[in-house]
Amino acid sequence: MRRKVAAGNWKMNGLKEALAEIEALKAINCKSCDVILCPPATLVSAMVTAAGDSGIIVGGQDCHWNETGAHTGDVSAEMLSDAGAGAVILGHSERRADHGETDAEVNSKTQAAWRAGLQSIVCVGETEMQRDDGETLVIIGGQLDGSTPEGATAENTIVAYEPVWAIGTGRTPTLDEVGEVHDYLRGKLVARFGEEIGNEMRLLYGGSVKPENAAEIFAVSNVDGGLVGGASLKAVDFASIVKAAS
Ligand code: PGA
DSSP: OOOEEEEEEOOSOOOGGGGGHHHHHHTTOOSSEEEEEEOOGGGHHHHHHHHTTSOOEEEESOOBSSSSSSOTTOOBHHHHHHTTOOEEEESOHHHHHHSOOOHHHHHHHHHHHHHTTOEEEEEEOOOHHHHHTTOHHHHHHHHHHHHSOTTOOTTTEEEEEOOGGGTTTSOOOOHHHHHHHHHHHHHHHHHHHOHHHHHHSEEEEESSOOTTTHHHHHTSTTOOEEEESGGGSSHHHHHHHHHHHO
């Protein structure tokens, strides 16, 4: 039985005043799911303090593969951990598109996350053109293989399927399409990491998850929750998504 996950990705949104949003989430205290919130790096430490003992896990949105060094503007996994983070999103399609991140780099970053004791949320997803060309499974399969290091376990890794064309667009795949991809990813995880680990690892869906569609998406087989962008910025919306994961 896999615990569901409601993960919020604030992307490049949120000043200190936005931390007030998490007060409403603290009240939910989901016993049957994990709530992860990934604010911009500037707010990680303050959000950890604000989250207190609520059980909300605070995460980063990226990390460098090195622990320290001459990498202006980058943040290491150890720094996120030092700030109190417990997780980090890696290989989000916006990082892959905006910064040219490759599967090999995401793989290195994932190893860095584990080194620092962070749970990695590794993202994969096809573009609209790739879906139209019937390449969805080949693309996400390749990304999963390349981005996920040997040694992945249900404790150190969560995989998020996020079709690029569904992110921030209000469009979502049909439930059958979500199920097809998640079944495929589950099969690949089992084939590579074995029955136990492959079946225990959580698989999230991301891309225009909203209070209105969260419950039906989370009910699809092999969907263990969601990675939520826009709808995680407002506590009332994210709270109903957390409830859908409960
Ligand atoms: P969205 O973003 O929920 O705003 O579509 C999801 C994501 O990019 O993680």
